[in-house]
Amino acid sequence: MPLIVATLIIVAVMGVVQFLTSLISALVDPGPSSTYVSDGTSFAFSYSLSSPIGILVGIIGWIIALVVSATLQSGYYSAILEIANGQQQVTIGSFFRPRNIGNVIIAGLITSVITIIGVALCIIPGVIASIFFLFTIVALLDRNLAPLDAIKASVDLAKNNLGQVALTWLVLVGCLIAGFAVCGVGLLVAFPVMALIQAYAWRKLTGGQVAELNPQPLPPGPPPPTGPREY
16 A cells, blocks of 8 residues: 555656646647657656757656756655665655655756667667666666666676566566556556566566565464364
8 A cells, every 4th residue: 555655756756746847838839749758667858849948848747857866866765775675664754764866857858868868879779778677767766876877786786687677677667567457447557566676676686585475374273173083
């Protein structure tokens, strides 16, 4: 429940930010021609091509979305890493305790711009970039790294474990598609599952800690029979 509720709140906040950005862009420049740019994450924006002010408003909106998204990501993945550590008291509030926000913003900005440029270059370079940058935010928060160090850690991990990282990326894409397929409502489950998979893969591939499953104890069975046995 904490995972789903936190995801619902984050999706709602980002939806409001995107809506307000698009609304303001349409009001200041209601041109018929517009472009939507995305790197496959919440770092996305739309802008009008009819005037420079439309482009400016779109870029400002994207920067605002970047800051809000990075702040939310920081708290969300911090709680995901707490789950990986085996902490039992992970609540809804745990997902809204951001840290290292500045570094997350810088790392998100760098990887987002590179991925968007890659998508513009026939899509495939953008896909490759998203695979190599897959663990950037997780690495940054898990090890308190600087932005460039976190990017390097993710790239190095992908280079040394390309098959496993590519498979992880495909699983995440599959989760995303499945979430969209259920009228979009499935994203409330898909997003937390994707974050858990990222944290699990990062910890496993780097030899880090992953909390073991703690199964519920079985209910006590009937008492053993007493008295002489008949054969």
